[in-house]
Amino acid sequence: MAFSFSVDRLRFLRNRLRDRLWVKPLVVCLLSIATAFIAKLADGSGLMAFVPEIAVGSLETLLSIMAASMLVIATFSVASMVSAYAAAGSTATPRSFPVVVADDASQNALSTFVGSFIFSIVALTAVKNDYYAAAGLFILFVLTVFVFSVVIVTFVRWVDNIARLGRLGSTIRKVEQAAEAALRRRRATPWLGGVAAQGKPCGTAVFAARVGYVQHIDVAALQCWAEERQARVLVAALPGTFAAPGRALAYIRDDGGDGAEQDGEAVAAAFQIGRERLFDDDPRFGLVVLSEIAGRALSPAVNDPGTAIDIVGTLLRLFVLWNAPSKEVDEQVPLHDRVEVPEVSLRDMFDDAFTAIGRDGAGVVEVSVRLQKALRALAAVGDTEMRNAALYHARLALKRAEMALAVDEDLAALQSAARPPEAAA
Incomplete structure (x- = not known):
């Protein structure tokens, strides 16, 4: 039961992180810093006698060029993405913004450019302070060439993607994909992992503490609560429902079929309420x-x-x-x-x-x-x-x-x- 809950909840949280532009760049920046220091591990190995000697000047020049160019490209990519987001909101509908922001190709490109900039700055600082020996310099040179190759490939692919991002046809396809994913998920689990509701809901009504749209229902948490209290929970507000005063989220009923006088705060807490509707479960x-x-x-x-x-x-x-x-x-x-x-x-x-x-x-x-x-x-x-x-x-x-x-x-x-x-x- 706990495993089922964690998978569903993690899916919802993962999709929320996809809507944040800073998540992937932050992760890639941390990996870039770690990669720059990984090269130092080669100095303590036996590679010293086998690797060719790398001129420090050539490595510094390459890292300097990368540091200068990546900052410009990263700034240009952000400006292009913001322009595409504005175009999507004006030509299609503002409600399409989340699926455009969640575009993996653009987020991956921005992460690559920012990560490459951080890598080159950290590596250049370490080289200028004689942090690496001969083996470390060789490994750092190999990593730099690899990162530079990744940047070139990513930039070429990203240019093709950014030319379409925010265009009306591309936005329609992305909205269709999001709607199709939600339809498939609900088609596979029409009752969200629970059982089909029978008749009109009855029992003790549970209301939301805030006004907004139901974005997600933690059905596993409702099940655990109902098992502890020997009750049944009848969901009355599916994802996408506008929760307002007087609009019940759910009804609590004991096993005898009567309304159960129970604390409904835990039941209400299982309903994620937000200002906007989301595609995931709606x-x-x-x-x-x-x-x-x-x-x-x-x-x-x-x-x-x-x-x-x-x-x-x-x-x-x-x-x-x-x-x-x-x-x-x-x-x-x-x-x-x-x-x-x-x-x-x-x-x-x-x-x-x-x-x-x-x-x-x-x-x-x-x-x-x-x-x-x-x-x-x-x-x-x-x-x-x-x-x-x-x-x-x-x-x-x-x-x-x-x-x-x-x-x-x-x-x-x-x-x-x-x-x-x-x-x-």
Whole structure:
């Protein structure tokens, strides 16, 4: 039980560290300092008689060049990344910022440049103070050439990446990847490791001590608390829910089925509350962000229906993925049988994804036609619940488009796309 908790909690904390730009550079800086001193270990070994002699002047020159250039490149990389982040927020949506910041290629490049600068400064200082003997100088020279090679390769790859970072297409792909990861995780564990909630929640309500979004639920901690008190915890607020006064996070019920008069502070502490929604455990948030990008593209100021059409295709892929059968669910054994968790509402997911597009794209015939085709496709491949949700939004989008489109030919094309295949035949 403790192992399960630690893995889930560490995953959440690891993803939070990925959003901090200082983490990787700090780690690489510490490794760079350690690497500069590792070369000293060679002086106490038998390499002294075998390694060639390295001129101190040549090594100092190489380290000086690296120190001067790496500081400039690191400063340039930070400026480029900040510019890309600003572009992502202005062209897509501010909610896409976390996935752009978490770009591994840019963080790795910045870490490499900063780490190389620290390595060259530390190594140059040590060389000028005669810290190394002949063997140490040779090992330091090899390490310097290796670091310089890594910098060159990283810079070339980073230039290709920074040219795309912050662009609208790249941002959409990153949001799609984040949404897909969240959907796969929830598809594999629809009840977050607990058991399915039965009926309406009842018992003693537990409320949040602060206002914000539920970002993560420590189900393992809830299980431990429930086992100690012979109670059951019924989760009422899934990740992504806005916690406010009067909105219960969970309900406590004893094994007899009655409300348990128990201290709910520990239960409330298992709910991570923050100011912003996160992609990790909230599959609906990715759909919301994609819908916001499409809504901005359809605004009169932008007028980019092609991006909205691209988003409709992206949403279609994500819902097909959600509908695909999962073997992991069939083979899953509940780890936390005292914690009841409701499933994500498919109707709410459709509302998040298609309401804004159907409203803002009602007057654009190409967007309306593509939306009708996508919803009809989902109605054909999904189960009853998905079919009903898809047909509802198809009818709603058609009704809005019929009120917005004034050209008869546009209406005819839309109505033809909205017609079921058997009716069209």
